[in-house]
Structures are given as C-alpha cells and as structure tokens.
Amino acid sequence: MTTVPEHAVDALDRARTDAQLTHGELFLRYFELGGMSSALQVEAFCYGALEPSDHDHDIIAHAINERFSEFGQNHPIAYSDDP
Amino acid sequence: MTPPGNPGSLGDFEVAVRYSEKAAVVAVRGEVDLITVPHLAGVIDAVVDRGPTTVVLDVGGVTFMGAGGLGVIASALRRLEPGGGRLVLRGSSPFLRRLLGITGLDTVSEIEDTVAPPDVLPAALTQELVRATAFPADTDVVDSALRLVVALAQMVVQHADGISISLNRHGRLATVAASDQTVSSMDAEQYEAGEGPCVDAATNGRSFHAVSLSDETRWPDFTPKALGLGINAILSTPLLMEGRPAGAINMYSRTTRAFAGHDQQLASAFATEASLILTHASAGPAEEDLTARLTDSLRIRQVIAQAQGIVMCREGAGAEEAYAALRHMAVSQGRTFTELATEVVASVRRQGREPGDHRA
Structure with a gap:
C-alpha cells in the first residue's frame, strides 16, 4: 500500500517534461539509481496508470530532482518520506 | 541554355586560361562546388601538363569555394613543386585566405594581395x-x-x-x-x-x-x-x-x-x-553510443548497490531503508547519488587497507 497521494503521481510526468527528460532518458537514470521496474512500468508510473511503491516513486523523483539540480533548482519533487 | 539551379548545371562557373612567356593564368569565376570542381581540376591538370614554371590561379571571380576547390589547389601544388614550379593565388578573399591558413596551404602557395572580392556567404x-x-x-x-x-x-x-x-x-x-x-x-x-x-x-x-x-x-x-x-x-x-x-x-x-x-x-x-x-542525424542514437551508455549505467548501478549493502551492514537497516538513508545524505550534502555512493564504497576500501586492520 502506497502513501504517495494521487496528485504527486500526476506531478511526475509534468516534472519529467519540465526537466526535459524523455521517457527513455528518465528510465536510464532510474535504472542507474538501482530501480528494478521496466521502462514500460516507469512510463506508466509517470502517467499515473500504475501506482509505484514509495521506493520506486522516490527513485524516479530523485532521478528527476538530480536533473533539476543540473539546472540549479533545488529538489522540487517531494519524496514519500519528506516531512 | 540550362536553367539556373538545375542539378548538373554549371551555373555561372567559367574557367579561362591565358599563357604568357613563362606563366599560365587560370581565371575562375562563379561557384567552385561539388559539380564544377571536376571541370576546374581538368583544366588545371591540362595547364600543368604543359610545364609552365608559374601557374597563376586567379580566384577573384569565385563566389564560393568548397573543400573540393581546396583539394584542386593542393593537388596542383603537389604536381608543380617537384619540377620547381610555383602556384600563385590571385584575388583570394580574406575568407579564402583563412581557409587556406587552416588547411596549411598558405605556407606552400604564394598569395598575391590584390582586390578582395566580397566574402563568401x-x-x-x-x-x-x-x-x-x-x-x-x-x-x-x-x-x-x-x-x-x-x-x-x-x-x-x-x-x-x-x-x-x-x-x-x-x-x-x-x-x-x-x-x-x-x-x-x-x-x-x-x-x-x-x-x-x-x-x-x-x-x-x-x-x-x-x-x-x-x-x-x-x-x-x-x-x-x-x-x-x-x-x-x-x-x-x-x-x-x-x-x-x-x-x-x-x-x-x-x-x-x-x-x-x-x-x-x-x-x-x-x-x-x-x-x-x-x-x-536524429534517426536515433548509434548502437555503439547506446552500448557505452548502458555499460556506464550498469557500473553506476553496481556502485549504488554496493553502497546500499554497506549501509545495511553498518546500520542493520533493510534495503529500502538503507537506500533512503543514502538519498538523504546525498540531498543534504548537495551531491549526486552516484557521487555519494562512490565515496561510501571508497571509504570502506580505505578502511580495509589501514594497517592493523584484521578484518577478513
């Protein structure tokens, strides 16, 4: 059971677009960071078609956040354990 | 008459040759491009065959010269030099002179400074x-x-x-x-x-x-x-x-x-x-490029898994708990996950090399 609210899942794909990552690039980064889901699953997580576990959500969020920090923005995507 | 722009058309390209006592003057007009360059090469070959000591290549009327034109100049030089002949470039634009400079051709041919035509677009x-x-x-x-x-x-x-x-x-x-x-x-x-x-x-x-x-x-x-x-x-x-x-x-x-x-x-x-x-060129990434990226990804993934294992041992934490701990550290230190994981793994290696360390 996940605790990530629905709007946060929705936000993933918008964030991915804002971070100028293609689905393929996001998956590679997710994979590098140790993610275990397939490219298709990650894409489905982004669109909200599948609900990621907290762990998966946080890896995707971190992949996007690292991309944002390359642009000088400070981690705009929330993690599941953010206070 | 061939309409302008028709493939195969020579456009306004023209080559004229005049001979004086010891020199041949080859005057070129128009675009020296993929289509016209064989004509120019043919004319210059024929001129060099007659054995003049000096060939003057007048490029004052040239509106465009691509890499092929430079090749013609280089090959004329190669053929003239052994017989003591020389090549003089007349009327070259500042732009062409810089091209010649880049290719090193300016050191072997003589360049006459005469009227400079407008720079090539x-x-x-x-x-x-x-x-x-x-x-x-x-x-x-x-x-x-x-x-x-x-x-x-x-x-x-x-x-x-x-x-x-x-x-x-x-x-x-x-x-x-x-x-x-x-x-x-x-x-x-x-x-x-x-x-x-x-x-x-x-x-x-x-x-x-x-x-x-x-x-x-x-x-x-x-x-x-x-x-x-x-x-x-x-x-x-x-x-x-x-x-x-x-x-x-x-x-x-x-x-x-x-x-x-x-x-x-x-x-x-x-x-x-x-x-x-x-x-x-964007039909997709080249296969080699993709392979290199995947190899890189696998290496990074392995380092992160190792760091995760180290934190699990140290803290007695579960896999996801250890992962979250590493992420917190990376974020709070303003570093990437990969940088942090690399350092965690390296720190264990350093400890392992310390004298008096009897761990297996």
Whole structure:
C-alpha cells in the first residue's frame, strides 16, 4: 500500500517534461539509481496508470530532482518520506 | 541554355586560361562546388601538363569555394613543386585566405594581395555540410560536422574570440565542439554551476545575450568565473532538434558589447545550420553510443548497490531503508547519488587497507 497521494503521481510526468527528460532518458537514470521496474512500468508510473511503491516513486523523483539540480533548482519533487 | 539551379548545371562557373612567356593564368569565376570542381581540376591538370614554371590561379571571380576547390589547389601544388614550379593565388578573399591558413596551404602557395572580392556567404559553405550529413549519421559524423560549423563560425564572426557548441546528450549538456580550451572551460563552468547563457539557451530554446558581463545579474555563480577568464560578452543561440531545444552555439568575446545585430544574425544562421545537421542525424542514437551508455549505467548501478549493502551492514537497516538513508545524505550534502555512493564504497576500501586492520 502506497502513501504517495494521487496528485504527486500526476506531478511526475509534468516534472519529467519540465526537466526535459524523455521517457527513455528518465528510465536510464532510474535504472542507474538501482530501480528494478521496466521502462514500460516507469512510463506508466509517470502517467499515473500504475501506482509505484514509495521506493520506486522516490527513485524516479530523485532521478528527476538530480536533473533539476543540473539546472540549479533545488529538489522540487517531494519524496514519500519528506516531512 | 540550362536553367539556373538545375542539378548538373554549371551555373555561372567559367574557367579561362591565358599563357604568357613563362606563366599560365587560370581565371575562375562563379561557384567552385561539388559539380564544377571536376571541370576546374581538368583544366588545371591540362595547364600543368604543359610545364609552365608559374601557374597563376586567379580566384577573384569565385563566389564560393568548397573543400573540393581546396583539394584542386593542393593537388596542383603537389604536381608543380617537384619540377620547381610555383602556384600563385590571385584575388583570394580574406575568407579564402583563412581557409587556406587552416588547411596549411598558405605556407606552400604564394598569395598575391590584390582586390578582395566580397566574402563568401557562410551559408553557402554550410550547405555543403548539410548535404554531407543529410542522412542518419552516427555520433562521430555529427560531431565532426559540428566542429566544422564551429571552425566556419570562428572565421566569419569577427567579434567572437571563441565559439563552442553544447549538446544535450542523454539528459546532460556536453561540449561537442570548441575553438579552444578557454571556451571549453567556460562551457564546463556553466554546466557545473547549472546556470549561464549556454545552459539557459539550451534549456529554454531562445537566445541569451550577456552584453556586458560586469553588469550581468542573471547568473551570479557563473559570471565572476567568466570575468576571471577575461570574458566580457557572451551570446548563446539555441539549437533545435525537430523543434525542441537540443543545445546551443556559444560565442564568447573579451570585448564588452562585442556582438552587434550582424553577429546575432550570423549566430542565428549558424545555429540553423547546426540544427539541420542534428535533425537530419536524429534517426536515433548509434548502437555503439547506446552500448557505452548502458555499460556506464550498469557500473553506476553496481556502485549504488554496493553502497546500499554497506549501509545495511553498518546500520542493520533493510534495503529500502538503507537506500533512503543514502538519498538523504546525498540531498543534504548537495551531491549526486552516484557521487555519494562512490565515496561510501571508497571509504570502506580505505578502511580495509589501514594497517592493523584484521578484518577478513
């Protein structure tokens, strides 16, 4: 059971677009960071078609956040354990 | 009569030969391009065969000279030199002289300074480039085409002290062509700071012009570094791949307010040419490139798994708990996950090498 609210899942794909990552690039980064889901699953997580576990959500969020920090923005995507 | 622009047409290309006592004067007019260059080569071969001591190549009427024309000059030199003959270039434009300088041909041929015709349009040269890359190409071909664009831009944009092209590859900006090391460092400083005209142009798909860096407030981290390297003006123009921002062509100058309207038009023309090269070549990443990236990804993934294991041992934590702990550390220290994981793994290796350490 996940605790990530629905709007946060929705936000993933918008964030991915804002971070100028293609689905393929996001998956590679997710994979590098140790993610275990397939490219298709990650894409489905982004669109909200599948609900990621907290762990998966946080890896995707971190992949996007690292991309944002390359642009000088400070981690705009929330993690599941953010206070 | 052949209509202009018809494939195979020689257009206004003309070669005329005059002989004096010891010299042959070959006067060329029009475009020396892929189509006309064999004609020029044929004429010059025939002239050299007659054994004059001096061949004067009058290029005052040439409106465009591509790489093939330079090849003709080089081969004429090779044939004349052994017999003690010489080649004199007459009426070459400053632009052509710089091309000759780059290819080293200026040291072997004599160049007469006579009337300088208007400079060749840069667009005409890059058209050849685009023709050469008008099919899906691998990264090496694209990079070398982009390096050529940088070299041409450097020749044409008089106020640029340095030029580079940055591309977004695999979600990261990288410099694929640069006129010198200072320019590469300028780009790298921007990637590292995550700000600067180059980063903004490549990200937002519009031009960013720092007219005078000492008055600049948009990039507080990057600007002092650029000023420190003696740069005072920067013009970054976006490159688009299929309409989306894909990178930037960056022009740097030591002179404040160096880039006027004319330079901005040239920057935009070169950006368009580079964008065309990218779009033509963007049928997908080359297989080798993809393999290299995947190998890299696997290595990073392994380091992260090792770091995760180390934290699990140290803290008695579960896998996901350990992962979250590493992520918290990375975020709070402002480092990437990979950097942090690499250091965690390295710290264990260091401990393992300490004298008196009896762990297995």
